[in-house]
Amino acid sequence: TTFMDSEKASAYTAHQIAELIRQKQKEGKPAVLGLATGNTPKLVYKELIRLHKEENLSFENVISFNLDEYYPIEKEHHLSYTYFMAEQLFNHVDIKKENIHIPHTDFSQGDIEKYCLSYEDKINSFGGLDLQLLGIGRNGHIGFNEPGSSFDSITRLIDLHPLTREDAAPEFGTLNEVPHQAISIGINTIMNAKKILLLALGERKSEIVNKALNGEVTTEIPASVLQTISHVEYILDKQAAQLI
Numbered sequence: 012t013t014f015m016d017s018e019k020a021s022a023y024t025a026h027q028i029a030e031l032i033r034q035k036q037k038e039g040k041p042a043v044l045g046l047a048t049g050n051t052p053k054l055v056y057k058e059l060i061r062l063h064k065e066e067n068l069s070f071e072n073v074i075s076f077n078l079d080e081y082y083p084i085e086k087e088h089h090l091s092y093t094y095f096m097a098e099q100l101f102n103h104v105d106i107k108k109e110n111i112h113i114p115h116t117d118f119s120q121g122d123i124e125k126y127c128l129s130y131e132d133k134i135n136s137f138g139g140l141d142l143q144l145l146g147i148g149r150n151g152h153i154g155f156n157e158p159g160s161s162f163d164s165i166t167r168l169i170d171l172h173p174l175t176r177e178d179a180a181p182e183f184g185t186l187n188e189v190p191h192q193a194i195s196i197g198i199n200t201i202m203n204a205k206k207i208l209l210l211a212l213g214e215r216k217s218e219i220v221n222k223a224l225n226g227e228v229t230t231e232i233p234a235s236v237l238q239t240i241s242h243v244e245y246i247l248d249k250q251a252a253q254l255i
């Protein structure tokens with residue numbers, strides 16, 4: 012679905028999420044949401060906050076799992092995804108603290124593999140994700156599943172791609188400051204979500220959006236795997252859609 016501008020695309024995305032939350036509430040069930048960070052979902056979260064404040068949308072039944080987190084980074088770091096989610100959404104709605112899951116990466120290397128498996132198990136313990144919100148990296152990454160990631164992959168520690176680190180450099184100040192690794196849920200974990208919303212905004216995403224939607228399905232463009240399933244919706248603004 013293509014929209015005139017990023018506000019409209021984001022509002023549409025937020026309303027889909029809100030509808031799922033409300034539907035699950037009616038059924039007396041939790042809504043298990045896979046959430047994303049980056050610039051792309053910011054307006055989605057803003058609209059969800061507005062719906063909470065002005066239209067009684069409650070997050071009491073929401074269980075959230077974030078896609079990924081830099082490794083290593085401290086939770087308190089202003090560029091950690093824990094910090095981002097608190098600022099952009101969680102501090103402003105009535106989600107229960109114990110229902111928030113974000114990979115944390117401030118521990119010693121030895122525990123990581125076990126930790127990643129436990130994150131995956133936790134998602135599965137809720138019956139998997141009802142909805143996964145995704146952005147897309149300029150190299151086609153989803154979450155931090157960089158080019159070369161296996162379509163069978165689950166939550167794990169990965170090495171960040173040079174382009175990903177370059178894109179994050181302005182925020183961190185210098186390239187040197189950007190972590191070299193991240194924990195990310197896998198491509199398989201994402202594909203198992205019952206519904207996937209991929210949001211892409213702006214001209215700088217137009218090339219990769221075209222490759223991911225119309226190009227070859229290849230692990231070199233991780234988002235291309237979404238061509239193989241039907242429970243995905245691409246939500247684009249005019250600029251991101253201009254080459255398709």
Ligand code: GLP
Nearest residue numbers: 048049050051146147148154155
């Ligand atoms: C980040 C995140 C991804 C995100 C992507 C795009 O590094 N780990 O989950 O979708 O890169 O970021 P942005 O939305 O800022 O363009």
